[in-house]
Amino acid sequence: MSQWKQIQQLEIRLLEHVDYLYDDNFPMDIRQGLAGWIESQDWDSAVNDESMASVLFTNLLSQLEKVRSQEQNFLQRHNMKIIQQQLQRKYTTNPTSMARVISTCLREERRLLSSACTQEQGALEKSLQNSVAFERQKNMDNRVGIIRGSVQLMDQVVKCIEDMQDDFDFCYKTLQSRESSDRTSETMKQEVTRLQEMLNRLDFKRKEILSKMDVVIKEINDLMSSQLSPELQDWKRRQQIAAIGGPVLTGLEQLQSWFTVTAQSLFQIKRQLDKLGELVVKVTYESDPIPLQKPQLEERVKYLIYHLIKSSFVVEKQPCMPTHPQKPLIIKTGVQFTTKVRLLVKLPEVDYQLKVKTTFDKDLPPGRVSRQFFILTNNTKVMDIEDYSNGCLSVEFRHLQLKEKKYINGTKGNEGLLSVTEELHSLSFEACFTVQGLTIDLETCSLPLVVISNVSQLPGGWASVMWYNLLTDEPRNLAFFGNPPRAGWTQLSEVLSWQFSTFAGRGLNKEQLAMLGEKLLGQHASCSDYQVSWSKFAKENIPGKPFSFWMWLDSILELIKKHLLPVWNENYIMGFVSKEMERVLLKAREPGTFLLRFSESHLGGITFTWVEHGENGDVKFNSVEPYTKNRLSALPFADIIRDYKVITDGVVPENPLKFLYPDIPKDEAFGRLYNSQPSKVHPYIPSTLIPISEMRSSASSTPRSCPSPEPPMTPGEFDMLSENLCFDIDTMSSPYSE
The missing domain is CATH 3.30.505.10 (SH2 domain)
Structure with a gap:
């Protein structure tokens, strides 16, 4: 049975996650129509081979054209033509991006199937699913929509005030132009009374719009602090978990929509306040509320814009070597790596010549690390509009490369207390954002990186990346391994299972995890909440063996990936069973x-x-x-x-x-x-x-x-x-x- 057919038989809670996988970058119509062909191609290799990716892209378009020509339904045939055109626009110049998208989708499908086979999701994955609950997103959509609607209504009120003020200004100047002899007449008194009534209504409307602005600004402030900022932090946490093999990362397009609509509302309020300032120049009076309240409202709006824009500058793709796409955050000196930053606020008036500069280990305290590096290649690029991501501003650095600094005597830095794979580094990104008279300095940074000089250090580096991203959500705790916290076996075992589903296509079942627990924990294997130390996991040798638990497990992963994949995915390898248990199982058999x-x-x-x-x-x-x-x-x-x-x-x-x-x-x-x-x-x-x-x-x-x-x-x-x-x-x- 094809993988896609198995996916369609999953229960609803898992099918809902499948919905997140497919969007305009890889429509589900293609997955459905070309299921067998897609699954038969080597997308993982194409991610790192542009010529191979180009061939696969051409073949995909040919396959899609073939399916479209055989389609009897006119509407479906039309939709497939539109999809084909969209794919050509998106990936003709960058076919490896398409390979990466499809590879990720297929890998996540396998992880979901693996999760279904074990009959139970781990606690960590359940918490991540709860964090992207549909009801919460609907609530956020509604709240952002209500704010947007309120701001647009205020536009109409400001226009109404402008019309009222024009009428008042006309009547006032008309009255002023009357002869002095007419000013004592009864008609004149009536007109003065009418003019006063107009001013009273104008004063009421000015107070009303300022009051509404105050309410909406408070609402936006509350939205940003109580929902938008937590949603962003939640996305960043899910990015950490996805980096170490967890559920595929989704939600950035939704975040961009919320950030953009909120920013549009704030800039619209700013324009409304500017308009009120223009109206005051034409007509003002004693106790005019605009000069009294406008400065404070403007400061609050600028403050919110400033913090919204600053927080919208994010690392969309963490640094990763194309040769090891499933092991991000490990960089080898002399090897190119890629990373991508994105601005979640999309505004038509933004200056698109937004230069982003990357810096390695920016502002790192002296003595924090024993080795120092610099970026050997061009470290500045201009952000551009991405057509295939709804027009957001982003920039991808594809050819960054690190080189270790040499000192005057030709030696390297002093050896530190930490090993090479425990020494954490950071990649920073800076830009200067200018819009509507506001200048905002943007800065963000990658998750901590491990820098290696030899591929033999890759397993140790990956252990560090897993341990860090499992146990902390701090973006830049570079001293983490000075005193690394312990990991609960329940969560650690879930991450280990993810390694097998990511690299070998099928995760570990309860029995296999229990066997691993016995291997690592010994007499404590039955304690699901047992706390495992970093040293026991990755540094200490297994008793009687010349290697650590993680080195042993990582070597098994490599063996499966390169030589045992078909047998492993058929579930024929019991795998982690002791000699004693092996004899118990076989003793009574034929x-x-x-x-x-x-x-x-x-x-x-x-x-x-x-x-x-x-x-x-x-x-x-x-x-x-x-x-x-x-x-x-x-x-x-x-x-x-x-x-x-x-x-x-x-x-x-x-x-x-x-x-x-x-x-x-x-x-x-x-x-x-x-x-x-x-x-x-x-x-x-x-x-x-x-x-x-x-x-x-x-x-x-x-x-x-x-x-x-x-x-x-x-x-x-x-x-x-x-x-x-x-x-x-x-x-x-x-x-x-x-």
């Missing part, structure tokens, strides 16, 4: 029943263990030496399962693997994943790579606690194998116990 688990003694290794029953009722467990990335590069893992052979004391090789735990016939489980057999019409005699283990008698076998490389086959063994089949030996590995 001979030849096996399970797949990750090695506890090797970084990035997977092994399988099968059970045998002796004639005297003894139960024997055999585990093969773990397969690592080097060995799996030669053979797909499913083919290893299919072709695995054991030589026992000169007996003809046989495959001891019969049933995948608990009782699935091996070929039924893995048949779809086997590589096709070589063609029989090939002019050469076909050969097959066969993984082989050699079973020696117990008297001559190497102790299991200390496995060693296999001795070569004897000439007799080789002749025996040659008589039975043609093969190339892939590897000679011994069954052993870890």
